[in-house]
Amino acid sequence: MxxxxxxxxxxxxxxxxxxxxxxxxxxxxxxxxxxxxxxxxNDVNFYCExxxxxxxxxxxxxxxxxxxxxxxxxxxxxKGVLYSVSDxxxxxxxxxxxxxxxxxxxxxxxDESQSALLVNRVVGFRYFDxxxxxxxxxxxxxxxxxxxxxxxxxxxxxxxxWFCLDVSKLLASEQFREIx
Numbered sequence: 001m002x003x004x005x006x007x008x009x010x011x012x013x014x015x016x017x018x019x020x021x022x023x024x025x026x027x028x029x030x031x032x033x034x035x036x037x038x039x040x041x042n043d044v045n046f047y048c049e050x051x052x053x054x055x056x057x058x059x060x061x062x063x064x065x066x067x068x069x070x071x072x073x074x075x076x077x078x079k080g081v082l083y084s085v086s087d088x089x090x091x092x093x094x095x096x097x098x099x100x101x102x103x104x105x106x107x108x109x110x111d112e113s114q115s116a117l118l119v120n121r122v123v124g125f126r127y128f129d130x131x132x133x134x135x136x137x138x139x140x141x142x143x144x145x146x147x148x149x150x151x152x153x154x155x156x157x158x159x160x161x162w163f164c165l166d167v168s169k170l171l172a173s174e175q176f177r178e179i180x
Contacts, residue, residue, distance in 0.1 A: 034049055034050075034127070035049070035050040035125055035127065036048065036049055036050060036125065036126045036127065036128070036164075037049075037050050037052075037053050037056070037106065037122065037124075037125060037126075038122070038123040038124060038125070038126040038162065039104065039106065039119040039120070039121060039122045039123060040119065040120045040121045040123065041088045041089050041092065041094070041098070041119050041120055041147075042089045042092075042094045042096055042098075042120065043120075044143060044144070044163070045123075045160055045161060045162045045163065046088075046119075046147075046151075046162070046163050046164075046165050047126055047162050047163070047164055047165070048106075048164065048165045048166075048167050049167075050125065051109060052108060052109055052110075052167040052168070053106045053107065053108060053109055053167075054107045054108060054109040055078065055107040056104060056105070056106060056107070056122050057076075057078060057104070057105045057107060057116075058103075058104060058105065059076065059085070059100045059101065059103050059104070059105050059118060060076070061076065061077065062074045062075070062076055062085060062100050063075045063076070063077075065084075065179075068179045069178070069179050070087075070090050070097075071086055071087045071088075071089075071090035071091040072084065072085075072086055072087075072179040073085045073086065073087045073090075073097075073100060073118055076105065076116060078105075078107055078116075081114060082114065083105075083107055083108075083114050083115060083116040084113075084114065084115050084116065084179070085105065085115075085116045085117075085118050086115060086116070086117055086118065086176070087118045088117045088118060088119050088147070089118075089119075089120070091146060091147070091175075091176070092144070092145045092146040092147040093145045093146035094145060098118045098119060098120050100118065102120075103118045103119060103120055103121070104118075104119055104120075104121060104122040105117070105118055105119075106119060106122070108167060108171070110167075110168075110171055113171050115171065126157075126162065128155040128157055128162065129155075129157075132155040132156050132157045133153065133154070133155055133156075134153070134154040134155060134156055134161060137151065137152070137153060137154050137163075140154065140161065140163070143161075144163060146175075147163075147165065147170075149169075149173075150165055150166050150169050150170045150173070151163045151164060151165060151166070152164065152166060
């Protein structure tokens, strides 16, 4: 069996695409749509738009801040900038803190608040198709607990539900801003 040259493969792919286009068949790529960062908080799948996150980091050298809410885990220094670290699990009311040494930090892209969210694990980038949208998001509020007010949409993909955390709404909320 002779090996095809890269040019032959590209020509075959072009011909297949033209044939499918003539049959009104469209193929969408995984990268179509809004890029999201997916993460897990106590076995619940969340995501936010990638533009809301400046950086993903491990949680090193967490400095506790006394006399604050339980979910305000402390401060972390990243490249000379101090970020307040909020445990998204405790903020949600799950009552099971994220182990700081094993969790990941989402350093939020908001220079005003300089906040970071501590999550169990960052999964990576995810893209969702509108055909996967959860139409009855209200029925999932028990699962979302204290974060339900910050989730307005979700998707069911690969056999799992994924919920969009509205970061700007979270940052603007009294619940998030009141740390004492």
